[in-house]
Amino acid sequence: MLIANIPEALQHHFEQAAHLLYQTDGVKQALVEAIELWLTQHRNPVIEAEARANNQAYQTLQTELEQKYFGKWIVIAHGQLQGVGDSIVELNHLASDAHHRIVMQVGQRHSEKVELGWQIAFN
Numbered sequence: 001m002l003i004a005n006i007p008e009a010l011q012h013h014f015e016q017a018a019h020l021l022y023q024t025d026g027v028k029q030a031l032v033e034a035i036e037l038w039l040t041q042h043r044n045p046v047i048e049a050e051a052r053a054n055n056q057a058y059q060t061l062q063t064e065l066e067q068k069y070f071g072k073w074i075v076i077a078h079g080q081l082q083g084v085g086d087s088i089v090e091l092n093h094l095a096s097d098a099h100h101r102i103v104m105q106v107g108q109r110h111s112e113k114v115e116l117g118w119q120i121a122f123n
Contacts, residue, residue: 018030050077050098054101054102056079061081069106072085072106073085073105073106074091074103077098077102082094088103
């Protein structure tokens with residue numbers, strides 16, 4: 001349950017507009033939409049903050065992870081190692097509430113250079 005005090009004039013204006021648009025459950029529907037909109041607008045900073053914390057944790061743990069868990073799968077979320085497993089499926093349930101997770105196989109390196117397109121020669 002959510003309880004909040006808002007200025008009386010704002011509440012009155014909000015209730016009137018909500019009832020005009022949605023009739024019976026107008027206030028409830030309008031509040032749900034308002035909260036969803038607020039969450040959408042503020043989600044990116046949350047994701048960015050979690051990503052920074054997770055990347056910092058990975059950098060701090062990288063050497064230890066490569067020594068202890070080479071070839072294993074890991075999950076880093078909420079700024080810390082959440083678990084280690086032999087497959088990604090084993091870790092799927094970890095940190096399901098996180099907005100950002102690092103899920104990777106330790107020691108696997110992928111080329112940063114990627115070539116796209118075709119090379120064609122005409123004679």
